[in-house]
Amino acid sequence: MSTPTEEPELPAAEPVPRSRLRMQLVWLVPIVAILIGGWLAVKAVMERGEQISISFKTGDGLEAGKTKLKFKDVDIGVVEAVSLTRDHKRVVAKAEVTRDVSDLLVDNTRFWVVRPRISGGTVSGLGTLLSGSYIDVDVGNSTKARRDFVGLEEPPAIASDVPGHEYTLHGVGLGSLDVGTPVFFRRIQVGQVSSFHLDPDGRGVTVKVFVNAPYDRFVRTDTRFWHASGVDMSFDSNGLRLETQSIVSIIIGGIAFESPPGSQVETSADSGTRFELYPRRADAMEQHDRIVDKYVVNFTDSVRGLTVGAPVDFRGVVIGEVTAIYTRFDSKTRQFSIPVEINLYPERFTSRYQNDGAGDGGRLTADPRALANYLVERGLRFQLRSGNPLTGQLYLAVDFFPDAPKASIDWTKTPPEMPATPRTLQSLQDSVSRLLTKVNNIPFEDIGKDARSTLRTTNAMLGQLHTQVVPKAFDTLLSAQSTLDSANAALQPDSSLQQSTEDAMRELTRTAASLRTLADYLAQHPESLVRGKSEDKKP
Known part of the structure; x- marks a missing residue:
């Protein structure tokens, strides 16, 4: 019988302290x-961008999460939310802009929605038909930071980084101008209209134009600006003239x-200089x-055809213009008259040549x-004259009329009153009136009586001629006719007188032939005049 195998004894467990390192790894x-x-x-x-808000009148083209913000066609942000203001009058777009462009958000930075537009003859924003609208940015030059902005409803005509100068023009009307309308210098487009607004008093408009460099150096302190819209047509002594800047301006x-011609000014005008905007180049x-x-x-006399602005002309040189036309009733003489106020420019007599004795x-x-x-005493007068027979326009002429009635300047009135003389047509009418007066004073009744008496005497004389002179004259004519008939008969070819005349002519011809023969014989035999004709000897 086998004995059981003894199992080896297990070693006794020894407690091991917990490692802190193992706990940290867990x-x-x-x-x-x-x-x-x-x-x-x-x-x-x-890395989160700057949060800004931009308010617009409408939300057209704005969509949260899709509408981009662009600067020089580079995305710098996106619209995160679109909402209405508390009064529901504007739309606020909340946008996030990348942090690396936060320095662009200054006080005068401008934002606007880019969409298809036609303005001032230019078409823009067509690319947004496929890509969608976006918010464009024009960076200002201010040093003050800003996060709440008011967006523009129209894109600015000129970017802030474009070199050039902006000028202010003031005129009586805007005409066909708009933002973006071109500005021309010698028919070359050198700028455009940047903005315009009505004056607070409503009496004119103020237009701002931007002229690009380097053409801005041609804007000098005496430069003149005018409307170049459409066609400028004028009809003068040189004929019909049509002027325009370009097809675009039409x-x-x-x-x-x-x-202006002959200008010697070389100083360029500073940015913001104010100029007058004239309706025409003239x-x-x-x-x-x-x-x-x-x-x-x-x-x-009548001033029909005379208008405010009509020229005051001295022998073809414009020395002034008409500024106002009124009517006046004189209670003492109970007559109406037409006072015409004018401006005269004395410098136009000395504008080019220095006159002897000219004052300062x-x-x-x-x-x-x-x-x-002195000039009025010598006959200086103002007269209405026709400037254009086709339109009936009048102008005011200044000239000397030595035969004009004596007159003087009334310096007691403000403004002083200058003497006038009737125009040529009026003078002609006065002459006709005087002629008619003289004609009316002619005694036509007495002249008629004398004429009737003369006619009766003439009729009596004609009657006597008819009864006495005419029959005798008729007999004389009959006798003359008979004599002419006899003479005509005698001159006929078969008349006896004509035949006798022919016979006589033949006899005269034969006689002339005999005389010629005799003369020839005497020339050969002159001795025959003494001896006589010798007999021819027979052989």
Whole structure:
């Protein structure tokens, strides 16, 4: 019988202290996960872009999560939410902009929604028909940061980084101008209209134009701007003239500028300089005078065809213009008259050549009142004349009329009143009236009586001629006719007189032949006159 095998004794368990290192390894994974999560969270917070809000009048083209913000066609953000303001009048777009462009968010940075537009003759935003609308950004130059903006409803005509200068123009009307309308210099497009608005008093409009570099150096302090819209048509002594800047200006309008002829100014105008916007080039290029003398000319004849702005002409040179036309009733004489106010420009008499004895300040004399009195005493008068027979327009002419009645300037009135003389047509009418007066004074009744008496005497004489002279004259005519008939019969070819005449002519011919024979014989035998004709000897 076998004995059981003894199992070896197990060693006694000895307690081993717990290792701290093993505990850290167990928690290492969650700790690392927490650290990674925290790092990602911190990174997300650190990389999170700037939050801005942009308000627009409408939400057209805005869509949360899709509408991008772009600067120079590079995505810099996205619209996260679109909502209405509390008063429901505007739309607010909440957008996130990447942090690396946060320095672009300054006070005068501009935002606008890019969508298809046609404005000022230009078409923009056609690419958004496929890609969708987006918000474009034009960075300002301010140093003040900003996060709440008011978006533009129309894209700015000029970006802030485009070199050039902006100028302010003031005119009486906008015409066909719009934002983006071209600006021309010598028919080359050098800029465009950037904005416009109505004056607070409603008496004009202010237009801002931007001229690109390097063309902005041609805008000088004396430069003139004018409307170049459509076609400028004028009819003068040189015929019909048509002027335009380009086909574009005919369709959408435009503005042109140029310095006046003969200008010596070389100083370029600063940005923001204010200029006058004239309706036409002819108005812009008119001479601008520093001295203006105001007068009134009182007319008693019709001024139909005379308008405000009509020229005051001295022998073909424009020296002023009409500024106002009124009517006046004189309670003493109970007559109506037409006072016409005018502006005269004394500098136009000395604009190019210095006159002997010219006074200071561009005048002909230092005492203009004494000169005016002297000229009026010598017959200086104002007269209405026809400027265009086709349209009936009148202008005011200044000239000397030595035969005009004596007159003087009424310096007691404000403005002083200058004497006038009737125009040529009126003078002709006065002459006709005087002629008719003289004709009316002719004694036509007495002349008629004398004429009737003369007619009776004439009739009596004609009766006597008919009863006495006419029969005798008729007999005389009959006798003359008979004599002519006899003479005509005698001259007929078969008449006896004609035959006798022919016989006589034949006899005369034979006689002439005999005389010629005799003469020949005597020439050969002159001795025959003494001896006689010798007999021919026979052989």
